[in-house]
Amino acid sequence: MAKTRISISLDRDHAERIRAHAERAGMDVSAYLVNAATRQMAEVEAAEAQFARIDAVIAAAEAEAASLPALPDAPENDLTEEERREVRKALELVYGAEGPTALPGSAA
Template sequence: MAKVRISISLDPDEAERVRSHADRAGMDVSSYFVNAAIRQMGDAELAEAEFAGVDALIADAEGRAEHYGSVDETGDDSLNADERREVDEAMSLVYGAGETRTRSRGEVA
């Protein structure tokens, strides 16, 4: 497979730092950048996989919450006991087990 050339621009002092780090690693600048990019992509993919379940829970909660409107529209008093329990469970995911702190009306997170 043929290689693809990607061009980047750096400030002179950043370029010198990269050259210095590449030299210390025993690599040319191109190999150094490729190695760093591949490592960063791997880290990002691991983080995405690690948080996929939480992201799915958030997306589901946001989807279910759309029909309720914002807190300013409905107010906290509009929640029944089951809905309040769901809010408390969700907040414990955010703040940790045993913490179900909810925001007061008008309070900014």
């Protein structure tokens, strides 16, 4: 099988680290990089295969959601203060403490 040359550029320190790791692995730099890239590609492909069904479900749900009409804004007095606290806690679980802070029925 004919081989193809790929040229890469990197800083000297990084190149030296790669050479040292290749040497410790008993490989030349080319074989080491091909091995590392092949292993990385296999990991990514395995993850993509593992999540392909859920990714399709998410894509379908997003497409369906995009076709739905927008909900009307809730009047400010629709939620009690306790309900607002519960909604805020739920949003923090989903988005983290730094996520969206506007609650339904409140001014953004």
